[in-house]
Amino acid sequence: MNPTVARLTLRGLLGRRRGLLLLVVPALLLVVSAIAAGSSGDKHDLVVNILGKLALGTLLPIFGLVVGTGAIATEIDDGSIVYLLAKPLPRWKIITTKLTVAIGITWAFSALPVLLSGLLLYGTKEGLALAYTVAALVSGAAYSALFLLLGVVTRHAVVAGLAYALVWESLIGNFASGAKTLSVQQWGLAVAETVAAEGSITSAVSLGVAVPLLLVVAVAATALASVRLGGLTLASDE
Amino acid sequence: MATITIDKVSRWFGNVVAVNDVSMAIGPGITGLLGPNGAGKSTLIHMMSGFLAPSTGTVTLDGAPIWRNQEVYRQIGLVPERESMYDYLTGWEFVLANAELHGLPHPGAAARKALALVEMEYAQERRTGTYSKGMKQRVKMASALVHDPAVLLLDEPFNGMDPRQRIQLMDLLRRFGSDGRTVLFSSHILEEVEQLARHIEVVVAGRHAASGDFRKIRRLMTDRPHRYLVRSSDDRRLAAALIADGSTSGIELDRQEQALRVQAVNFQGFTTLLPKVAQRAGIRLYTVAPADESLESVFSYLVSA
Numbered sequence: 081m082n083p084t085v086a087r088l089t090l091r092g093l094l095g096r097r098r099g100l101l102l103l104v105v106p107a108l109l110l111v112v113s114a115i116a117a118g119s120s121g122d123k124h125d126l127v128v129n130i131l132g133k134l135a136l137g138t139l140l141p142i143f144g145l146v147v148g149t150g151a152i153a154t155e156i157d158d159g160s161i162v163y164l165l166a167k168p169l170p171r172w173k174i175i176t177t178k179l180t181v182a183i184g185i186t187w188a189f190s191a192l193p194v195l196l197s198g199l200l201l202y203g204t205k206e207g208l209a210l211a212y213t214v215a216a217l218v219s220g221a222a223y224s225a226l227f228l229l230l231g232v233v234t235r236h237a238v239v240a241g242l243a244y245a246l247v248w249e250s251l252i253g254n255f256a257s258g259a260k261t262l263s264v265q266q267w268g269l270a271v272a273e274t275v276a277a278e279g280s281i282t283s284a285v286s287l288g289v290a291v292p293l294l295l296v297v298a299v300a301a302t303a304l305a306s307v308r309l310g311g312l313t314l315a316s317d318e
Numbered sequence: 319m320a321t322i323t324i325d326k327v328s329r330w331f332g333n334v335v336a337v338n339d340v341s342m343a344i345g346p347g348i349t350g351l352l353g354p355n356g357a358g359k360s361t362l363i364h365m366m367s368g369f370l371a372p373s374t375g376t377v378t379l380d381g382a383p384i385w386r387n388q389e390v391y392r393q394i395g396l397v398p399e400r401e402s403m404y405d406y407l408t409g410w411e412f413v414l415a416n417a418e419l420h421g422l423p424h425p426g427a428a429a430r431k432a433l434a435l436v437e438m439e440y441a442q443e444r445r446t447g448t449y450s451k452g453m454k455q456r457v458k459m460a461s462a463l464v465h466d467p468a469v470l471l472l473d474e475p476f477n478g479m480d481p482r483q484r485i486q487l488m489d490l491l492r493r494f495g496s497d498g499r500t501v502l503f504s505s506h507i508l509e510e511v512e513q514l515a516r517h518i519e520v521v522v523a524g525r526h527a528a529s530g531d532f533r534k535i536r537r538l539m540t541d542r543p544h545r546y547l548v549r550s551s552d553d554r555r556l557a558a559a560l561i562a563d564g565s566t567s568g569i570e571l572d573r574q575e576q577a578l579r580v581q582a583v584n585f586q587g588f589t590t591l592l593p594k595v596a597q598r599a600g601i602r603l604y605t606v607a608p609a610d611e612s613l614e615s616v617f618s619y620l621v622s623a
Binding site: 091095 | 364367368369370371386388389391392394396398400402403404406407415416418419420421461
């Protein structure tokens with residue numbers, strides 16, 4: 081951790097309007113949950129739909145994408161990354177610091193609202209609120225690492241990230257079940273499955289597959305991002 | 319004392335060769351890197367500052383490779399051409415952050431000293447996003463100087479500066495040069511370079527065109543053949559009178575332009591000769607315009623010289 085890199089990243093992510101925009105996602109989730117809590121009907125299904133599909137399936141990957149890429153891609157795009165890189169600072173330190181900040185923000189703005197929504201909708205029954213929160217923590221960290229890497233390796237990080245999060249995880253995952261094995265969302269659900277009461281959450285992936293994959297993705301993405309940052313080439317205006 | 323050595327360096331992007339087999343050594347004092355836009359100056363500076371790998375050849379600082387070697391930044395201060403610099407920070411926060419990132423023992427004191435050096439204390443509490451171009455340039459300088467580097471690299475530092483800011487920055491760079499630091503700046507304006515640098519490296523179309531004292535380069539530039547477009551009351555008679563003199567080497571009657579295209583051997587001789595000849599022959603001059611004064615043509619002459 082480098083405190084200066086952390087401070088700059090945090091201010092870049094939360095400064096001015098951007099911070100307010102990031103609040104939209106958790107606010108949306110809480111509003112939907114509050115409305116749903118007042119409705120009649122099967123609450124268990126509601127929780128699965130709102131937390132499982134809306135929060136973990138859609139909001140979390142988008143939020144992770146905005147934060148993960150915003151933690152570094154913006155600086156690479158506008159060239160201000162030069163001021164971090166023209167320093168005797170190990171590149172892995174820059175990456176791990178930025179990753180820590182990105183994970184922290186993702187947790188605060190996503191996992192925490194998931195917990196609140198879960199409690200609001202379903203209390204502590206079946207351990208669902210806690211289970212989905214754990215899933216959000218786990219997937220949030222993996223998304224951050226993955227999208228931070230995208231921010232370093234491609235100038236089209238947002239498009240590539242959206243393609244993964246929406247097209248691969250949601251669309252293709254629905255038609256080809258094999259794609260679900262390589263889905264951060266399913267890995268998170270596999271962890272949630274062990275926390276919740278038996279049978280209340282199901283994942284397409286077993287825990288024995290999900291955990292190693294989560295670790296490999298997070299570590300490999302971080303390592304690769306560090307290496308690529310060390311050889312970052314500035315686009316020449318000429 | 320620090321020296322950057324560029325040894326047989328080429329750099330290409332796809333099929334485009336940006337830098338072609340360049341070798342030069344940049345030592346203490348001020349060096350101007352001169353060349354028209356697109357000549358490869360930025361590519362060279364990016365390689366000297368570790369932000370671009372040479373395709374072939376080596377770029378070293380006192381023998382140590384610069385590419386993928388973050389330790390060189392203890393000695394190098396870089397002032398990039400681009401302006402983005404964490405717009406949400408104040409000048410003070412920006413320079414302080416740079417001092418902290420260098421791991422200096424007293425970042426606050428270093429930041430204060432650097433801001434004083436560029437005379438930016440008065441605006442240090444303002445966000446850098448509100449700065450003028452000249453102010454940004456000076457704060458960028460402060461951030462590059464905060465760790466007291468032996469080498470200072472500046473990419474087109476005078477671009478967009480007003481004359482007063484230009485003079486201030488030149489004074490500052492002169493001081494660094496006389497301190498024995500290695501200062502290299504790029505520019506596409508000859509006058510700018512010769513005001514500041516005694517030593518000039520010229521690059522044109524990716525090639526190292528000339529190197530040396532600015533007087534030598536200046537002489538090469540003014541001694542080259544000059545072309546003029548001349549319109550007068552009697553072009554044919556003027557042509558005859560001009561070709562009789564040694565300072566003219568060729569004349570063409572351009573029917574379309576209804577003008578003379580004159581090639582002069584030397585600049586000084588021709589500019590005094592032309593009005594005299596015209597007066598003697600009773601010919602009125604309507605147009606006398608240099609036909610190839612663009613920097614590119616000057617540079618391309620240098621390459622072939």
